[in-house]
Amino acid sequence: MAVDKSTLAKQFIEYLPHCKALGMKVLRIEDGLAEIELPYDERFIGDPESRVIHGGAVSALMDTTGGASVIAHPKSPGGTATINLRIDYMRPATPGQTITCLAECYHITRSVAFVRATAYDADRERPVASATGAFTVEEKKA
Amino acid sequence: MSPRKKPEPVQVIKQRRDAALSALVTGVPYIQYLGITFDRRGDELTAILPYEDKIIGNPTLPAIHGGVTAAFLEITALMSLSWVWLWEDIENGTLDAEEMARGKLPRLPKTIDFTVDYLRTGLPRDAYARARVTRSGRRYASVQSEAWQDNRDRPIAQATAHFLMPRPGD
Numbered sequence: 028m029a030v031d032k033s034t035l036a037k038q039f040i041e042y043l044p045h046c047k048a049l050g051m052k053v054l055r056i057e058d059g060l061a062e063i064e065l066p067y068d069e070r071f072i073g074d075p076e077s078r079v080i081h082g083g084a085v086s087a088l089m090d091t092t093g094g095a096s097v098i099a100h101p102k103s104p105g106g107t108a109t110i111n112l113r114i115d116y117m118r119p120a121t122p123g124q125t126i127t128c129l130a131e132c133y134h135i136t137r138s139v140a141f142v143r144a145t146a147y148d149a150d151r152e153r154p155v156a157s158a159t160g161a162f163t164v165e166e167k168k169a
Numbered sequence: 170m171s172p173r174k175k176p177e178p179v180q181v182i183k184q185r186r187d188a189a190l191s192a193l194v195t196g197v198p199y200i201q202y203l204g205i206t207f208d209r210r211g212d213e214l215t216a217i218l219p220y221e222d223k224i225i226g227n228p229t230l231p232a233i234h235g236g237v238t239a240a241f242l243e244i245t246a247l248m249s250l251s252w253v254w255l256w257e258d259i260e261n262g263t264l265d266a267e268e269m270a271r272g273k274l275p276r277l278p279k280t281i282d283f284t285v286d287y288l289r290t291g292l293p294r295d296a297y298a299r300a301r302v303t304r305s306g307r308r309y310a311s312v313q314s315e316a317w318q319d320n321r322d323r324p325i326a327q328a329t330a331h332f333l334m335p336r337p338g339d
Contacts, residue, residue, distance in 0.1 A: 045234035048223040072198040075274070081199035082280045083243050087236020091226075094235075109235040113284040 033057050036098050046091055049084065053095065059132040061095035063088060066125045078122040082156075086114055088128045089144050089158045096130035097140040097162045103132075105167030107140060112160035120155045124148040132162075140164050185266045189259045190214075192269035193251060193277075200244055203237065207248060214252055216245040218296040218316075225293065233291030233325075238316060241298055242328040243283050246312040249300035250332055251277050254310075276335035278310060285328040294318055296325065308334055 037053040040046055040063070049071070055062040065071075065080075065088045073081025090109055097107040120126050130144035139161055146156040186209065194200055194207055203224070208215040218224070218241045226234030255275060258264040264275060300314035310332045317324045 042228075043234070044223055044225040044228060045237055046226075070198055070202045074277070075196050075198065075272075081197070081240070081244075082283065083199060083203075083236070083240025086239040086243065086283065086285075087234060090234070090236040090239060108232075108290075109285075109287050111284065111286045112235070112239065113282065114239075115282045116280050119279075 033099070036095065039098075040091065040095055043091075045087065049087060051088065051091060054127070056095055056099045059096055059100040059135075060130070061092050061099050062127065062129045063092045063095060064125050064127040067123050072122075074119075077119065079119040080122075080126065082114075082116055085116075085120070085126060085146055085156055086112070088126060089114055089130070089146060089156065090160075092128040092130040093132075093142040093144050093158065093160045094162060096132040096142055096144070097135070097164070100132040100135050100140065102135050103140065103164060106165040107162045108165070110139070110161040110163055112158055114156055114158040116156050117154055120146075120148045121150070126155060130158075135164060138164050186259065188266035189255070189264065189269055190252070192266065192274065193248065193255075196269075196272065196274050197244075199240070203240065203244075205241065205244055212252065212256060214245075214249050214299065216241065216248065216298045218298070220294050220296075230290060231293050233293070233296070235285075235287055235291075238287070238291050238296070238326045239283070239285045239328070241296060242285060242300075242314045242316055242326060243280060243330060245298040245316070246283075246300045246314040246328065246330045247278060247280065247332065249314070250302050250305065250310055250312050253302050253305060254278070254334070278332035278334050281309070281331040281333050283328060283330045285326055287326050289323060289325045291316075291325045292318055306334070308336075310334060 298316040
């Protein structure tokens with residue numbers, strides 16, 4: 028049963044047009060945790076000189092993973108939207124490396140879900156960015 | 170006393186400013202990927218995010234992906250800050266617009282943190298954004314940006330960002 032919910036959620040997220048366009052892959056989605064990766068792509072470069080990925084693409088990844096962790100929470104009815112998200116950029120991601128985001132929905136009420144997320148490149152000791160966010164809790168629409 | 174310097178012809182001024190702006194915008198692949206352009210009126214910039222299916226997050230609503238809205242606000246904030254910061258150098262010729270167009274771009278500020286509030290669903294249509302530099306110091310800057318669609322008084326999202334300014338010689 029839990030496996031089915033994860034599989035469905037994975038398919039749902041990878042099917043979202045913008046996530047598909049960025050090439051996001053869901054690695055894990057269960058029990059209020061989600062892990063999604065964004066492979067390096069030259070189209071998403073923010074600084075042409077250093078070839079570092081644009082912060083905006085990292086934002087899209089962290090927003091998606093945050094929302095996925097809410098959907099993955101056992102108490103979630105299945106739908107969510109971002110209320111607010113704060114992202115701290117700790118260092119530039121190394122060009123050429125996949126960026127992976129791990130998000131945790133650490134508290135959920137009837138109407139609000141609270142999330143923290145961390146993004147890494149190949150160096151798991153030094154995160155690229157971290158984020159905290161509040162998301163709505165709602166019935167899944169259609 | 171020398172006579173007052175004749176003002177530059179308007180075409181020369183416009184050409185220089187538009188070339189510099191275009192170089193800054195087209196030099197960044199991710200801005201091109203999202204199709205974002207900037208409309209300039211004097212030193213005021215308005216960013217335009219043209220609607221495309223690939224920016225949809227939730228196809229059942231449908232709604233623009235929150236990540237795209239965030240990226241749009243961050244790009245608007247960074248470009249508006251850079252524009253204010255580079256304005257003098259562009260005007261007095263320290264920065265050569267033609268050289269910029271050939272790829273010799275100045276170092277730009279780096280995002281320290283970025284906070285976005287989602288106010289309304291982003292509908293499947295064009296979005297616009299403007300930013301205001303609330304403080305621009307030697308090392309740090311604070312910028313607020315806001316995005317809307319059909320109605321300027323009904324913003325879809327607002328953001329606050331902090332930037333680290335490049336040090337001289339960077």
